[in-house]
Amino acid sequence: DIQMTQSPPSLSASLGDKVTITCQASQNINKYIAWYQQKPGKAPRLLIRYTSTLESGTPSRFSGSGSGRDYSFSISNVESEDIASYYCLQYVNLPYTFGAGTKLELK
Amino acid sequence: QVQLKESGPGLVQPSQTLSLTCTVSGLSLTSNSVSWIRQPPGKGLEWMGVIWSNGGTDYNSAIKSRLSISRDTSKSQVFLKMNSLQTEDTAMYFCARGWGSYWGQGVMVTVSS
Numbered sequence: 001d002i003q004m005t006q007s008p009p010s011l012s013a014s015l016g017d018k019v020t021i022t023c024q025a026s027q028n029i030n031k032y033i034a035w036y037q038q039k040p041g042k043a044p045r046l047l048i049r050y051t052s053t054l055e056s057g058t059p060s061r062f063s064g065s066g067s068g069r070d071y072s073f074s075i076s077n078v079e080s081e082d083i084a085s086y087y088c089l090q091y092v093n094l095p096y097t098f099g100a101g102t103k104l105e106l107k
Numbered sequence: 108q109v110q111l112k113e114s115g116p117g118l119v120q121p122s123q124t125l126s127l128t129c130t131v132s133g134l135s136l137t138s139n140s141v142s143w144i145r146q147p148p149g150k151g152l153e154w155m156g157v158i159w160s161n162g163g164t165d166y167n168s169a170i171k172s173r174l175s176i177s178r179d180t181s182k183s184q185v186f187l188k189m190n191s192l193q194t195e196d197t198a199m200y201f202c203a204r205g206w207g208s209y210w211g212q213g214v215m216v217t218v219s220s
Contacts, residue, residue: 001168034206034207043211044207044210045210046210049208089152091207095167095168098151
C-alpha cells in the first residue's frame, strides 16, 4: 500500500496569511493526488485533483503542486471560511490512501 | 446534478452485520464506479472498497475478509455489507463517485450493545 505522510498535523494562521501543507508518498504517484477540505459534520469537499487542477467553484487562492513523491497544497490569503481540516488522497494505486489530515485554525 | 445519499441503521450490535445503501442520481452505475470510505469520530479517512462500472469489486485488504460491495443498477443503488462488527467500526460511512470526486453526506454508524 502507498503511505501518504501529511504534515503538519495542525496549523495556526492569521487571516490573510499563506499556508502550505505537504504530502509525501511512499512511492511515485505520478501526480495522482487530490486535496479535500472537510468541515465538522460534513463530507470532504474535493478542491484539487491531479496535483493542481482546481475543481469548479474552488477559489483561486487554493493551489497545488508537486511531482514524483512530493506534493504541496497552499492557501494564499487565508479567509475565515477556510478554517477546516484538509486531507490529501493518492488515487494512482489501490487501495487509495489518505494523508492523516491537517487541521487549520485561526491564530 | 450528481448526488449520492447513504442510508442504513445508526446502531449495530457487536458481531452483527452492517448493511448500508448508497442511492445515486445524476450518474449511471454502468459507466461510473462507486467507492465506500469511512471516518471514525475525530480520526482520518479510510478507503474501504470500490465497485467498478462493470460490476467488479476491489477491497482494502485490511477489511477484505469482512466486506462485500454490490449494486442494483435498475435502482441506482450500491450496497455495502460488513460482518463481524466491532466497536472500532464505529464511524461515519460515505459513498463517493469514482475515487472521490463527489461524496454523499455520510451516515453515522455506532457499534454498541
